[in-house]
Amino acid sequence: MPELPEVETVCRGIAPHVDGQEIQKLIVRNSRLRWPVKRSIAKQLAGLTIENVTRRGKYLLLNTSCGSIVIHLGMSGKISIVPMDTPIRKHDHIDLIFTTKICLRFNDPRRFGAFLWIEADPLQHPLLSNLGPEPLSASFSGKYLFEQAKTCKRAIKSFIMDGKIVVGVGNIYATESLFAAGIHPNRSCNRVTLAECNELVKEIKRILRKAIKVGGTTLKDFLSSEGKPGYFSQKLKVYGRAGEPCLQCKSALVSMQVGQRTTVLCEQCQR
DNA sequence: TTAATCACCTGAGGGC
DNA sequence: TGCCCTCAGGTGATTA
Numbered sequence: 001m002p003e004l005p006e007v008e009t010v011c012r013g014i015a016p017h018v019d020g021q022e023i024q025k026l027i028v029r030n031s032r033l034r035w036p037v038k039r040s041i042a043k044q045l046a047g048l049t050i051e052n053v054t055r056r057g058k059y060l061l062l063n064t065s066c067g068s069i070v071i072h073l074g075m076s077g078k079i080s081i082v083p084m085d086t087p088i089r090k091h092d093h094i095d096l097i098f099t100t101k102i103c104l105r106f107n108d109p110r111r112f113g114a115f116l117w118i119e120a121d122p123l124q125h126p127l128l129s130n131l132g133p134e135p136l137s138a139s140f141s142g143k144y145l146f147e148q149a150k151t152c153k154r155a156i157k158s159f160i161m162d163g164k165i166v167v168g169v170g171n172i173y174a175t176e177s178l179f180a181a182g183i184h185p186n187r188s189c190n191r192v193t194l195a196e197c198n199e200l201v202k203e204i205k206r207i208l209r210k211a212i213k214v215g216g217t218t219l220k221d222f223l224s225s226e227g228k229p230g231y232f233s234q235k236l237k238v239y240g241r242a243g244e245p246c247l248q249c250k251s252a253l254v255s256m257q258v259g260q261r262t263t264v265l266c267e268q269c270q271r
Numbered sequence: 272t273t274a275a276t277c278a279c280c281t282g283a284g285g286g287c
Numbered sequence: 288t289g290c291c292c293t294c295a296g297g298t299g300a301t302t303a
Contacts (some may be wrong), residue, residue, distance in 0.1 A: 034279075053291075075296050110280045112297060154274065171296065262277070
């Protein structure tokens with residue numbers, strides 16, 4: 001399931017293949033993604049050149065001179081760079097074919113992903129304009145998190161997974177970061193101190209950087225654009241380990257629901 | 272205004 | 288072996 005490190009890995013993986021490429025055509029085999037893919041955009045895209053590939057939160061932006069293709073991988077989305085005559089597999093919904101006969105292929109079994117064409121500054125689009133800071137940027141600090149959290153009564157885990165607060169922190173990294181910071185995921189935001197916010201932000205940044213370095217986390221669904229798995233799952237300390245001993249205190253890790261998401265925690269180490 | 276819940280969707284895994 | 292059921296999860300929309 002792609003989170004920020006996975007999307008960053010894909011972004012870095014596809015950029016060398018698509019930067020400067022001229023779009024020949026768009027093939028939409030299945031338009032039923034999170035939002036219907038308008039087949040009419042194929043005419044608009046033909047002839048445009050991808051100037052660069054960037055990322056905002058979990059959105060990939062393929063930027064051209066007159067707009068951007070915005071891709072979200074959802075829960076199970078994968079992007080691969082393949083020769084255009086590569087056989088179609090199940091769930092290969094979209095092909096973006098370049099004049100060099102290279103194809104950017106979007107595969108998404110669960111179809112929670114998105115493929116949009118935005119004819120303006122994508123960062124002003126409603127989907128992206130309200131997003132919080134990038135977690136690895138200087139603007140995401142302990143002080144920022146504390147200021148946002150101090151008047152809020154939500155569970156801290158739901159809070160740091162809210163894209164309006166900070167982008168790109170999904171269930172896996174929120175779970176791991178809260179364990180590393182020793183904070184119970186169900187604690188109300190307004191009961192988290194500035195010192196704890198500093199520690200939590202430090203851990204979020206550390207864990208995300210580490211995950212990016214090894215290419216993301218492979219659980220059931222994620223492979224990079226080159227088909228390689230990420231290796232961060234081998235470093236997870238709590239996620240997916242309910243019932244197993246805590247690596248710090250040896251007591252059994254427990255599983256609970258926070259904001260309709262499964263969370264694993266150590267009740268001894270997280271308060 | 273804020274927070275919680277719902278809906279979307281399919282593959283994996285377990286039970287029978 | 289095959290069928291059925293449950294679970295997993297990101298995020299916008301809806302509801303309380």
